[in-house]
Amino acid sequence: MLNNFKKSELAILALAIILIFISEYYYIVLEDFNRAIFIGLWPPTMLILLMYINSKKQK
Numbered sequence: 001m002l003n004n005f006k007k008s009e010l011a012i013l014a015l016a017i018i019l020i021f022i023s024e025y026y027y028i029v030l031e032d033f034n035r036a037i038f039i040g041l042w043p044p045t046m047l048i049l050l051m052y053i054n055s056k057k058q059k
Contacts, residue, residue, distance in 0.1 A: 012050050016043035 005013075019042050027036035 009050060009054075012046055016046050019043050019046075 019039055023036045023040035026032045026039060030036075
């Protein structure tokens with residue numbers, strides 16, 4: 001299954017997962033809600049950008 005992904009795509013997916021955990025850390029442990037929300041918005045943006053780039057390559 002992972003053979004279908006490029007290394008750059010896997011790196012972006014891993015970074016998105018890491019950022020989700022960092023956001024949760026800021027929210028739960030440090031109680032810095034604004035920073036947690038700010039960081040939490042990065043993963044969806046990165047994944048949408050990845051989907052957009054892949055859709056352009058397929059055309």
